Amino acid sequence: MSKQTFGFGMALGALAGAAAAYLFAPQSGEEFQRDLKDKAQDTKNKAVVKFDEAVLGTEMWLDQKMADNEFNDEPIRYERTPENVAPAPDYTEAPDVFVEEESITD
Known part of the structure; x- marks a missing residue:
């Protein structure tokens, strides 16, 4: 049995035991509802705290x-080589540009 499975089973058993204790305790319905509401709020708050701790731990681990990766510290170096630079144009004169004139007719 793994530790994770054992821990989950233990938490589930504790929850079932707490539910059984509340069901069999001699209380009025109103007191029972108030206690149940308080316990639910406490459990929610504890879960939020545990979740925040887990997120913080994950952020710190990440x-x-x-920081341990070497590639993050090394700058990117670009080199100009004939393979990665576009060649210059072959023509030496300015290119001819032809524009058609519109004839205006009345």
Whole structure:
């Protein structure tokens, strides 16, 4: 059994035990609803805190991995070589440009 599966089973068992304890406790419906609401709010807050901690831990891990990569620190170097530079035009004179004139007729 893996640690993750064990932890999930333990959390599920604790949740089922808490639900059973609330169901069998001698309380009025109003008290039960108030307690259930409070416990649900506490559980939500704890889940939000755990999620924020997980996100922060992931961000820190990712930042460390990005800092460890050598390719991020090395600048990009471009070289002008005949293979990657376009050749100059072959003509030496200005090209002829022909414009058709419109005839104006009345």
